[in-house]
Amino acid sequence: MARSLLTALAIKHAKKDKLSDGEGLYLHRAKSGTWYWTFIYTRHGRRREMSLGPYGAGTGQVSIAAARRKADEVREIIGAGGNPFTEMAERKARVPLVTFGTVADEYIDAMKSQWRGRATEAGWRRVATVYAKGLRRIPVAEVTTEDVVRVLKPIWTSMPETAQKTRERVKLILDHAKARGIRTGPNPAEWKGHLDQILPRRDPLQKRNHAAMPYPDLPAFMAALRKANGTAARCLEFTILTAARSGEARGAVWSELDLAAKVWTIPAGRMKAGKEHRVPLSARAVELLEVQKARALSDLVFPGQSAKRQMSDPALAKVLTANGGTGFTVHGMRSAFRDWVSEETDFQREVAEAALAHAVGDQVERAYRRGDALAKRRLLMDAWASFCAGSN
Structure with a gap:
């Protein structure tokens, strides 16, 4: 023609x-x-x-x-x-470039109905916004092996369980993008035959539990920690005094804190269980926060290397080791707290579990216990702070 x-x-x-x-x-x-x-x-x-x-x-x-x-x-x-x-x-x-962050959020919204409980969704959102934050602005079609390795390396050995979950979830998000036709080629988060040639394998005998410092050693450790300088030392001390998870303390912002009422309210989006959690603050915790507030340069209570950048988990682990905590983990401090409550106090199990933001009892029991026992937990956290300070 x-x-x-x-x-x-x-x-x-x-x-x-x-x-x-x-x-x-x-x-x-x-x-x-x-x-x-x-x-x-x-x-x-x-x-x-x-x-x-x-x-x-x-x-x-x-x-x-x-x-x-x-x-x-x-x-x-x-x-x-x-x-x-x-x-x-x-x-x-x-065609507008669709970022990894956008696809991750869409994947979570699409799949959350099939997950059991809010904890799973909260865990996925933590991966998408915290551990894989370095990928969020990258067009999903352009995410490379180097990009994936860059977000995994800082936590690969210090937080092995979290690192493994992060890799698995990044892989699923990229698979999702490929199924939608907005990404092509092999998956850069694939482990077998790919990342296993770049990152070290985990020791199959490695303990999955978090090594906890024996609670009788806490007063001496806390005395050394209080003498240590730096924001990481204060963040670790605050984490222990509140029995909080590392990420909850590291991500704390001033709008969550009411120093007059001595309460720290962590929003649902930052909690593992996806439920708002109120933490009663001891006198020492408030004192520590007031010092931080006087020199605050951003919304973050415990900023990292820059005022607007969240402190890393390895930074707390480093302080822990430097002050006599070799062989123990930051998360293990929560276990030390729980052991202390069981062995040394008369506080009810439910109060201790509520302090750790754990669900207590079956659904019927939880339905009857509608409050969060803040007053009882305040007594508990004051006693914990006294113990950490070396007082009986």
């Missing part, structure tokens, strides 16, 4: 409203008098008409020569079995 049938002069003097340039390329005249290029073809028995832009030589218009180049590209894509509506270069360039 002949091609290149049209000329500028022929178009100018055309009587008809539809002109053919050959092999599927047409020029249509709208009622307004403007000419538009279209490419018409049949695929799987269905007629398809694709716009290639308005005819002309100005900005945003398509000349005869440009229309023919576009038509050639369409023919090449069709000949290869592709879809010109999505595969033409100019159309790819116009």
Whole structure:
């Protein structure tokens, strides 16, 4: 079939409203008098008409020569079995880049109905916003092995369980993106035959529990810790005094704290169980916070290397080791707290579990216990602070 049938002069003097340039390329005249290029073809028995832009030589218009180049590209894509509506270069360039963060959030929203409890969703959101934060702004189609390794390395040995969950969840998010057609190629978070050649394997005999310092050793450790300088030391002390998880303390912001009422309210989005948690603050915890407040440069109570950057978990682990906590973990301090309550106090188990933000009892029991026993927990946390200070 002949091609290149049209000329500028022929178009100018055309009587008809539809002109053919050959092999599927047409020029249509709208009622307004403007000419538009279209490419018409049949695929799987269905007629398809694709716009290639308005005819002309100005900005945003398509000349005869440009229309023919576009038509050639369409023919090449069709000949290869592709879809010109999505595969033409100019159309790819116009498609907004979807970031990893956007896809991660959409994946969580799509899948959360099949997960058991809010803790699972909260864990996924923590991975998407905290541990894989370095991937959030990267277009999901462009996430590379180097990107994945960069977010995993800082926690690979210091937080092995968290690192493993992060890798697995990043992999599922990237699989999801590929299934949606917004990513192609192998998955850079794949372990077997890929990341296992870059990151060290975990010791299969490695204990899954968090090594806890024996609680009788806590007063001496806390005395040394109070003498240590730096924000990481204060963050670790606060974490222990509140029996909080490391991430909860490291991510604390001033708007969560009411120093007058001596209460720290952690929002549901930052809690493992996805439920708001109120922490009664001891006198020492408040004193520590007041010192931090006096020199605050951002919303973060315990900033990291920069005022607006959250402190890392390895920073707390380093302080723990430097002050006599070799072989123990920051998270293990929660176990030390629980052991102390059981062995040395008369506080009820439910009060201790509530202090740790653990669910207590079956659904019926929890339904009857609608309060969070803040007053009882305040007595407990004051006693814990006294013990940590060396008082009986």
